[in-house]
Amino acid sequence: MKLIIKTVVKPGSTRANKTGAWRSFMPVFDHKLCSKCGICEIYCPEGVVNKLENGFFEPDYEYCKGCGICANECPKKGIIMVLEGK
Amino acid sequence: MRHRMVVVEGSYAVAHAVKVCKPNVISAYPITPQTHIVEDLSQFAADGEMNCEYMNVESEFSAISALIGASAAGARTYTSTTSQGLALMHEALFNASGMRLPIVMTVVNRALSAPINIWNDQQDSISQRDTGWIQLYAEDVQESADMTPQLYKIAEDEDILLPAMACMDGFILSHVYEPVILLEQSLTDEFLPDYSPEFVLDPKNPMSFGAFADPSTYTEFRYKQEKAMGVALKRIEEVAIEFSEKYGRYYGGLLDGYMLEDAEIVIMAMGSVIGTIKDTIDMLRKEGERVGLLKVRSFRPFPADEIRKALKNAKVVITLDKNISVGKNEGALCTEVKACMYNNRDVLAPVIGFMLGHGGRDIPISTIVKMINKAKLVEKGIFIESEFADLREDLA
Amino acid sequence: MKEIRIHGRGGQGSVTAAELLAVAAFEDGKFSQAFPAFGVERRGAPVMAFVRLDEKPIRLRSQIYEPDYVIVQDATLVDVVDVARGTKPDGFILINTEKSPEHFKMVTKATIKTLDATKLAMDFIGKPIVNTTLIGAFAGVSGIIRPESIKNAVMERFPGKVGEKNAAAIQAAYDMMEAQR
Amino acid sequence: MSLLKPGHRGCAGCCDALAGKFVLDAVGEDCIVVSPTGCLEVFTTPYPESAWGVPWIHSLFENAAAVASGVEAALKAMGKMNNTKIIAIGGDGATMDIGLQAISGAFERGHDFTYICVDNEAYMNTGIQRSSGTPMYASTTTSPAGKASFGNPLNKKNMPAIIAAHGSPYVATASVAYAPDMIRKVKKAAAIKGPTYVHVHAPCCTGWKFEGSKTIEVGRLAVETALWPLYEMEKGEVTGVRKIKNRKPVEEYLKAQGRFKHLFTMEGGAEEIKKIQATADWNVKHFGLE
Numbered sequence: 001m002k003l004i005i006k007t008v009v010k011p012g013s014t015r016a017n018k019t020g021a022w023r024s025f026m027p028v029f030d031h032k033l034c035s036k037c038g039i040c041e042i043y044c045p046e047g048v049v050n051k052l053e054n055g056f057f058e059p060d061y062e063y064c065k066g067c068g069i070c071a072n073e074c075p076k077k078g079i080i081m082v083l084e085g086k
Numbered sequence: 087m088r089h090r091m092v093v094v095e096g097s098y099a100v101a102h103a104v105k106v107c108k109p110n111v112i113s114a115y116p117i118t119p120q121t122h123i124v125e126d127l128s129q130f131a132a133d134g135e136m137n138c139e140y141m142n143v144e145s146e147f148s149a150i151s152a153l154i155g156a157s158a159a160g161a162r163t164y165t166s167t168t169s170q171g172l173a174l175m176h177e178a179l180f181n182a183s184g185m186r187l188p189i190v191m192t193v194v195n196r197a198l199s200a201p202i203n204i205w206n207d208q209q210d211s212i213s214q215r216d217t218g219w220i221q222l223y224a225e226d227v228q229e230s231a232d233m234t235p236q237l238y239k240i241a242e243d244e245d246i247l248l249p250a251m252a253c254m255d256g257f258i259l260s261h262v263y264e265p266v267i268l269l270e271q272s273l274t275d276e277f278l279p280d281y282s283p284e285f286v287l288d289p290k291n292p293m294s295f296g297a298f299a300d301p302s303t304y305t306e307f308r309y310k311q312e313k314a315m316g317v318a319l320k321r322i323e324e325v326a327i328e329f330s331e332k333y334g335r336y337y338g339g340l341l342d343g344y345m346l347e348d349a350e351i352v353i354m355a356m357g358s359v360i361g362t363i364k365d366t367i368d369m370l371r372k373e374g375e376r377v378g379l380l381k382v383r384s385f386r387p388f389p390a391d392e393i394r395k396a397l398k399n400a401k402v403v404i405t406l407d408k409n410i411s412v413g414k415n416e417g418a419l420c421t422e423v424k425a426c427m428y429n430n431r432d433v434l435a436p437v438i439g440f441m442l443g444h445g446g447r448d449i450p451i452s453t454i455v456k457m458i459n460k461a462k463l464v465e466k467g468i469f470i471e472s473e474f475a476d477l478r479e480d481l482a
Numbered sequence: 483m484k485e486i487r488i489h490g491r492g493g494q495g496s497v498t499a500a501e502l503l504a505v506a507a508f509e510d511g512k513f514s515q516a517f518p519a520f521g522v523e524r525r526g527a528p529v530m531a532f533v534r535l536d537e538k539p540i541r542l543r544s545q546i547y548e549p550d551y552v553i554v555q556d557a558t559l560v561d562v563v564d565v566a567r568g569t570k571p572d573g574f575i576l577i578n579t580e581k582s583p584e585h586f587k588m589v590t591k592a593t594i595k596t597l598d599a600t601k602l603a604m605d606f607i608g609k610p611i612v613n614t615t616l617i618g619a620f621a622g623v624s625g626i627i628r629p630e631s632i633k634n635a636v637m638e639r640f641p642g643k644v645g646e647k648n649a650a651a652i653q654a655a656y657d658m659m660e661a662q663r
Numbered sequence: 664m665s666l667l668k669p670g671h672r673g674c675a676g677c678c679d680a681l682a683g684k685f686v687l688d689a690v691g692e693d694c695i696v697v698s699p700t701g702c703l704e705v706f707t708t709p710y711p712e713s714a715w716g717v718p719w720i721h722s723l724f725e726n727a728a729a730v731a732s733g734v735e736a737a738l739k740a741m742g743k744m745n746n747t748k749i750i751a752i753g754g755d756g757a758t759m760d761i762g763l764q765a766i767s768g769a770f771e772r773g774h775d776f777t778y779i780c781v782d783n784e785a786y787m788n789t790g791i792q793r794s795s796g797t798p799m800y801a802s803t804t805t806s807p808a809g810k811a812s813f814g815n816p817l818n819k820k821n822m823p824a825i826i827a828a829h830g831s832p833y834v835a836t837a838s839v840a841y842a843p844d845m846i847r848k849v850k851k852a853a854a855i856k857g858p859t860y861v862h863v864h865a866p867c868c869t870g871w872k873f874e875g876s877k878t879i880e881v882g883r884l885a886v887e888t889a890l891w892p893l894y895e896m897e898k899g900e901v902t903g904v905r906k907i908k909n910r911k912p913v914e915e916y917l918k919a920q921g922r923f924k925h926l927f928t929m930e931g932g933a934e935e936i937k938k939i940q941a942t943a944d945w946n947v948k949h950f951g952l953e
Contacts, residue, residue: 110737110741111737138740141732144771145765147725147765151723152736154720155732156736158730161736181723287719289693289695292692292716292718292719293718295720296720297709298708299710300709300710
């Protein structure tokens with residue numbers, strides 16, 4: 001066995017850590033109100049609001065921490081924050 | 087051998103040795119008495135004799151920091167410093183070792199302030215004992231130079247990957263002119279393989295260096311560093327032999343003995359005082375004294391087993407320290423030699439510690455003879471734990 | 483082993499003189515060691531440099547307390563430094579001065595030798611830089627280093643015209659002092 | 664998908680994560696990132712994980728610029744520089760306080776790299792202590808407001824001017840609240856040869872005491888009140904500013920944050936707010952923001 005510890009770590013490996021568990025409020029995206037501007041995607045600190053094939057956006061709830069920036073910044077008020085478990 | 091020698095300054099011999107090791111990045115800050123090394127290296131770079139980036143940084147802290155970045159990017163790196171400069175690097179020394187970056191640095195040993203003093207002792211490198219750097223101490227200019235490729239080979243070993251210091255006494259070795267063989271490029275190319283680490287900062291294979299370790303993972307980093315030091319313990323010896331086969335010069339691996347076999351009084355020391363001790367021993371041997379020398383070449387890793395073996399027949403051991411742990415009234419070598427004897431019955435000889443040569447105070451033969459005479463008092467039941475060997479009574 | 487102490491002032495090239503002696507002696511087949519008395523002295527302050535010469539490799543690293551030979555680059559130093567200190571009785575003290583040895587009253591059993599190296603340097607080199615002239619003189623007095631070796635060492639260090647002029651001064655100084663040996 | 668991967672431990676609504684994401688959006692895959700110690704470093708790389716999708720190195724708190732310069736020197740020496748961008752991303756403390764000397768040295772030496780200061784105006788990683796990026800009258804844990812204090816008594820250090828004085832070819836200010844502007848500036852900085860600098864205003868919900876959902880809103884207010892002017896400097900000269908339409912009074916910015924709350928409750932607070940307004944007015948005049 002190599003004595004050398006892997007002092008380096010693999011890129012993007014935090015994906016093992018599912019931060020969706022941090023969330024107490026979850027953003028719910030209302031596509032009817034969406035203008036597909038993409039601001040929600042830009043300002044997601046987790047980088048987990050993804051563009052769907054149909055041009056709408058959805059967060060990856062495995063990682064979304066529920067910060068609510070997307071809801072706050074949505075110019076159409078098309079994202080609402082809902083208490084988890086409700 | 088003689089026809090290949092030239093009389094040059096110690097610093098030049100070291101700078102030349104660095105040159106033939108072909109570092110990619112050199113980063114240094116001037117500080118007496120290390121300056122000549124970096125001046126000579128700057129000149130080599132200015133003359134187009136080195137294919138490297140020479141960085142004039144704004145402090146020793148940035149010198150070592152730049153090398154951390156360069157080494158992580160896959161470069162062979164070099165710096166040299168001394169005293170305050172080494173102390174300023176302190177934080178980054180742990181970092182370089184913890185990140186397992188095989189940076190090689192010549193430490194031109196010098197005293198620490200206050201009071202400010204530019205002369206030789208070994209307080210600077212001894213104070214970096216626990217930073218996880220390999221530390222070898224040279225007895226003459228040739229050894230100081232020859233250590234450079236040896237340390238690259240040891241540090242860059244994939245089972246070691248630890249940074250290393252080549253320690254040479256300031257002025258006494260850095261500023262002396264004496265005959266040396268300048269390391270041959272062709273032999274060094276054969277001796278020292280290219281540095282090709284498995285992981286480097288590379289956009290094609292984007293690894294992260296220097297991650298944050300919590301209590302669940304931190305301990306193992308230290309454990310593996312310690313294991314790597316264990317590998318280095320063997321490798322230092324092997325590389326010294328490989329070096330002697332290639333270049334025809336050998337100074338010991340971890341240790342080196344002189345008149346040791348039948349010695350009753352064994353002097354242990356590190357660095358340039360070794361030569362003076364050898365002359366003293368020759369003189370005393372003529373008078374029938376059974377005195378010998380155990381040179382400690384590797385202080386980190388510390389060769390405890392080898393020391394115990396070497397001291398088997400000793401009746402009294404004297405340690406010489408150009409440093410002091412204030413509050414312990416001992417130098418580091420003394421403490422460590424004593425410690426390595428405690429948990430076994432191999433060696434029963436008492437250890438007497440002498441501190442001397444601080445701030446460049448000269449160590450003439452007479453001082454060494456005085457210590458030997460004090461050690462002989464052990465036979466009469468008078469035991470000295472540890473003391474300054476060269477105090478000026480008028481100032482003390 | 484022979485030990486030499488060189489007294490000078492900062493900027494007069496005492497360390498270079500020591501280095502050149504070490505290089506020359508090595509060329510002559512001896513082992514050598516040259517080192518300064520490490521200090522923080524600036525230009526003009528009294529300084530020292532040391533040289534050891536031996537038939538076998540030199541291991542001793544202490545300073546020199548009982549030199550066989552002393553070289554004094556500047557006679558004014560005699561008034562401020564005990565240049566004779568520790569000098570062996572069978573050794574000599576070589577002083578750069580226009581004065582004769584009798585002029586110097588020192589407590590020493592060593593022989594005092596004098597030479598107007600400044601004049602020689604002015605004549606041959608055109609500058610009052612005496613370190614090379616003095617080591618030529620030293621070779622002449624001591625007989626332990628060949629003048630050719632000194633000249634070679636100097637010419638290698640200062641190639642071209644400068645080296646040649648120095649070599650001429652060295653030879654002249656050597657000849658003068660050898661005649662007195 | 665962003666090159667700063669999810670799963671990191673940044674606060675919900677973290678400005679640093681946004682800044683890191685925007686920087687990587689701007690420079691792309693062919694870069695090497697150097698981080699000094701700080702929130703961004705800690706929450707992105709809990710061993711054995713890393714959120715970074717690009718090569719990344721953290722060494723110490725005060726040496727990122729030196730490390731970055733060493734990386735650059737190494738790539739140059741080994742002939743691997745090609746088009747790789749070297750990016751250092753440090754917080755305000757690592758940049759304006761403890762790392763200032765190393766930054767000065769690296770900019771003086773002229774390495775080809777871009778230094779990005781993500782300025783959330785205090786030592787957030789260690790618990791919201793004052794830094795030289797902390798604005799006047801912000802209450803922090805080491806410059807708390809109290810009966811005898813309105814909080815931090817000192818003005819924010821003008822770091823962009825210090826960098827510009829080093830002769831940097833490009834210095835810009837940006838804000839995480841203006842993503843396209845920030846990305847454009849980082850891209851420009853990275854493309855310009857030599858040491859370039861982008862100073863990014865980054866509202867920290869935890870340290871400034873506002874809801875995580877308001878990170879962008881607060882950042883916008885800083886720009887709209889002229890407390891954080893957006894400008895570009897080339898070779899020491901201001902060459903571009905973002906004009907403000909309908910400038911808002913500084914109260915709107917201050918009111919949105921708990922760290923300035925005392926200015927509205929303490930006696931004499933209104934007078935002190937005038938001093939902050941004066942700073943905004945000076946910015947408007949100095950940079951020609953209107």
